Amino acid sequence: MDAAAGTDPATGIAPSDFSRVLAQRERRFAAALLAPAFAALLVTTTFPLIFLVWTSTFRMDLAMPFTNGFVGFENYRILLTDQRFWSSLVTSLVYTGSTVALQVAIGLALALLVMDMKRGQGWFRLIAILPVVLSPAVVGMIWRTFMLAPDFGIVDFLAINAGLGSKNWLGDPLLALISVIVIHTWQWTPFAFMVLLASLASLPEDIYEAARLDRASAWQRFRRITLPLLRPAIVMVVIMRTMVALTAFAAIFTVTSGGPGTATEILNLYAYRKSFTELSIGYGAALAVALLVVTILISAILFALRRAK
Amino acid sequence: MSAKRIRIIALVTVSSLFLLAWAFPIFWSVLNSFKTDKDVLAYPPKLIFSPTLDAYRDVLFGSSSILPNLMSSIVISVGTTIITMVLAVPAAYALARLRFPGKKFAGFYVLATQMLPPVGIIIPYFLVLRNIGWIDTYQGIILIYLSFSLPFAIWLLVSYFEDIPFEMEEAAYLDGASRWRTLWRIIIPQVQGGISVTVVFVFLNAWNEFLFAVVLSGNTVRPVTVAMFNFISVEQTLWAKLAAVSVLAMLPVVVLGVIAQKHIVKGLTVGAVKGGGRR
Numbered sequence: 001m002d003a004a005a006g007t008d009p010a011t012g013i014a015p016s017d018f019s020r021v022l023a024q025r026e027r028r029f030a031a032a033l034l035a036p037a038f039a040a041l042l043v044t045t046t047f048p049l050i051f052l053v054w055t056s057t058f059r060m061d062l063a064m065p066f067t068n069g070f071v072g073f074e075n076y077r078i079l080l081t082d083q084r085f086w087s088s089l090v091t092s093l094v095y096t097g098s099t100v101a102l103q104v105a106i107g108l109a110l111a112l113l114v115m116d117m118k119r120g121q122g123w124f125r126l127i128a129i130l131p132v133v134l135s136p137a138v139v140g141m142i143w144r145t146f147m148l149a150p151d152f153g154i155v156d157f158l159a160i161n162a163g164l165g166s167k168n169w170l171g172d173p174l175l176a177l178i179s180v181i182v183i184h185t186w187q188w189t190p191f192a193f194m195v196l197l198a199s200l201a202s203l204p205e206d207i208y209e210a211a212r213l214d215r216a217s218a219w220q221r222f223r224r225i226t227l228p229l230l231r232p233a234i235v236m237v238v239i240m241r242t243m244v245a246l247t248a249f250a251a252i253f254t255v256t257s258g259g260p261g262t263a264t265e266i267l268n269l270y271a272y273r274k275s276f277t278e279l280s281i282g283y284g285a286a287l288a289v290a291l292l293v294v295t296i297l298i299s300a301i302l303f304a305l306r307r308a309k
Numbered sequence: 310m311s312a313k314r315i316r317i318i319a320l321v322t323v324s325s326l327f328l329l330a331w332a333f334p335i336f337w338s339v340l341n342s343f344k345t346d347k348d349v350l351a352y353p354p355k356l357i358f359s360p361t362l363d364a365y366r367d368v369l370f371g372s373s374s375i376l377p378n379l380m381s382s383i384v385i386s387v388g389t390t391i392i393t394m395v396l397a398v399p400a401a402y403a404l405a406r407l408r409f410p411g412k413k414f415a416g417f418y419v420l421a422t423q424m425l426p427p428v429g430i431i432i433p434y435f436l437v438l439r440n441i442g443w444i445d446t447y448q449g450i451i452l453i454y455l456s457f458s459l460p461f462a463i464w465l466l467v468s469y470f471e472d473i474p475f476e477m478e479e480a481a482y483l484d485g486a487s488r489w490r491t492l493w494r495i496i497i498p499q500v501q502g503g504i505s506v507t508v509v510f511v512f513l514n515a516w517n518e519f520l521f522a523v524v525l526s527g528n529t530v531r532p533v534t535v536a537m538f539n540f541i542s543v544e545q546t547l548w549a550k551l552a553a554v555s556v557l558a559m560l561p562v563v564v565l566g567v568i569a570q571k572h573i574v575k576g577l578t579v580g581a582v583k584g585g586g587r588r
Contacts, residue, residue, distance in 0.1 A: 023408070025488070026407050026408055026409065026488075027407075027408075027409045027410070029403075029407065029488045029489075030403040030407040030408075030409040030412075031409070032399075033399035033400060033402060033403040033407070033492075034399070034400050034403045034404075034415065036395075036396050036399070036400070037396040037397060037399070037400035037459060037463065038400070038415070038418075040396055040455050040459055041418070041419065041422055041455075041456075041459055041460065043452075044430070044452060044453060044455045044456035044459070045422040045425055045430065045456050045460075046422070047433075048425075048429070048430045048433040048434055048456075049425055049429065049430075049433075051433035051436075051437070052429050052430075052432055052433045055432060055433055055436065106327075110324065110327055113320055113323065113324050114324060116320070117320075117324070120324075123328060124324070124328065125570070126567070126570070127328050127331050127332050128331065129566045129567060129570060129573055130331065130332065130335055130563060130566070131331055131335075132566075132573070132577065133513060133517075133562045133563060133565070133566030133573075134335075134517070134559055134562060134563070135516070135517035135518075135519060135534050135558060135559075135562070136517070136519065137517070137519040137534040137535075137537065138517075138534065138537070138555050138558050138559055139334075141537055141541070141551065141555055142334050142335070142337075142338050142555055143334065144541075145541070145546065145548065145551060145552075146334070146337050146338055146341055146349075146552065147334055147337075151352050152349070152350055152351065152352050152353075152354055154333070154334075154337060154354060157352070157353060157354055186330070186331070186334070190331060191577055194573065194574050194577070195574055195577070195578055198574045236578065240578065243424075246426070247426045247427060247428070249427070249428070249519065249520045250519035250520065250534075253519070253520075253523075254519075254537075268426060268428055271426075271428045271429075271432075272428050272520070275428075275432050275435075276435075276524055281432060281435075281436065284432055285429075285432050285433070288426060288428050288429035288432055289429065291426045291428065291429065292424070292425060292426055292429055295424060295426060296424060299424065
């Protein structure tokens with residue numbers, strides 16, 4: 001059979017060429033569809049990142065512009081011996097570790113409780129939406145005022161009635177840190193709850209039947225069946241919430257602005273305050289780069305854990 | 310009483326306490342917004358009081374009206390949503406459906422952009438926008454909002470595009486429809502639901518944003534999340550008005566959240582299955 005037989009009479013192109021032309025057209029079409037979005041992503045994320053790293057090698061003090069200039073790695077050298085940097089990093093880790101652990105523990109416990117309920121599940125699903133759709137700035141504002149204000153703030157009112165006495169919830173360093181941890185946990189536990197409830201609902205029923213026939217106790221069922229099956233969902237929640245907690249800003253900023261002193265100043269807030277309150281932008285950029293490095297390191301660890309089993 | 314009965318009562322009590330804990334701060338703010346300052350500050354806190362709309366009247370039509378700020382929030386959120394969708398829908402379709410070299414990398418890049426801490430974006434942004442005079446402008450804020458709305462929208466839409474059967478497109482091509490026409494006439498109508506959900510979440514995230522807004526806003530463009538601070542200062546706090554403003558800031562997102570109730574888990578976890586995740 002000669003080559004001409006397989007050729008499309010209309011175009012004079014052989015089938016193999018035809019599919020190549022099609023593939024080429026598909027590539028061009030894809031490029032046209034992707035170009036605008038990727039151009040926007042380059043401009044809004046990648047270029048700023050490059051410029052951020054570049055800025056971090058400068059002394060750029062908006063309050064004292066005459067001292068500005070290229071300093072190489074000087075900002076990073078300062079950073080390594082900066083007490084406030086290390087303490088903000090510790091605060092970040094405490095804040096992230098405790099809020100994520102609380103969210104997952106409470107969210108999971110509540111999901112298990114609600115899963116067993118025959119009625120009223122709808123209420124939980126509805127109420128759980130409220131905190132997570134709110135702006136963290138508004139949440140912070142509500143807690144700072146109507147919940148934590150001395151005397152008439154509801155938390156303080158409850159503390160007084162419980163015999164603990166009125167506390168300076170946002171003025172005492174330890175209480176302030178606990179307060180911002182509680183606020184974050186309040187807002188985002190419903191997220192863990194909703195995700196875990198959804199994955200609980202999708203677990204196969206028959207495994208539990210079999211376990212019940214084998215007379216496995218409730219604890220054994222949880223430990224040997226539910227937990228392993230939920231593991232991917234739990235790990236996903238941990239990863240997502242960790243990334244968010246590391247860069248939490250609005251709820252802390254509105255409630256304590258990082259204070260009293262630096263008691264609630266997580267690294268993210270330190271980078272902000274250095275840049276926009278103290279107007280030392282070069283060093284602030286170095287802190288932001290440090291935060292990026294910490295974020296990448298922690299997510300690398302979490303992803304390694306996810307793959308581990 | 311049987312052990313089972315006790316267990317049920319304990320269960321109901323504990324879970325009701327949590328329901329109360331989540332609902333109460335919001336409920337209490339709503340209640341306070343209908344009080345006078347005197348009633349807000351009353352000790353012990355008042356559940357029964359004579360409600361008034363004074364706080365709302367003052368914050369909406371008084372001397373320090375937040376109507377311009379609500380307008381700012383609306384312009385920013387709507388603007389961000391429109392531009393995000395125009396850019397994200399075609400990109401998501403390509404990522405979900407088309408074959409091209411570097412596809413895996415392109416998907417990874419969209420996820421990786423989310424790793425960047427917002428504070429790391431705002432520092433260089435602030436310097437550039439200050440140079441070109443875009444601080445306190447809508448274009449400045451909307452541009453930077455794309456940094457988080459675009460990756461989110463692309464990934465959420467990809468998950469919806471992946472659900473459409475391939476036969477739809479093949480049938481259209483066999484009928485001789487062009488690729489553009491197929492995308493516009495056949496595919497887009499199929500993912501209308503997914504597009505609406507994405508619109509809701511992009512709007513919601515833009516409405517709630519705070520860090521970029523607090524740095525880039527000024528007297529002309531100041532969304533309501535930032536303008537709230539007008540009502541709280543070292544000298545005095547305007548309690549009832551602050552409550553009213555909080556309620557006005559919460560209202561749109563609560564309504565949208567309840568409307569999109571069934572999709573909220575997907576909207577909150579999108580992308581996480583494949584990699585990153587955010588806010």
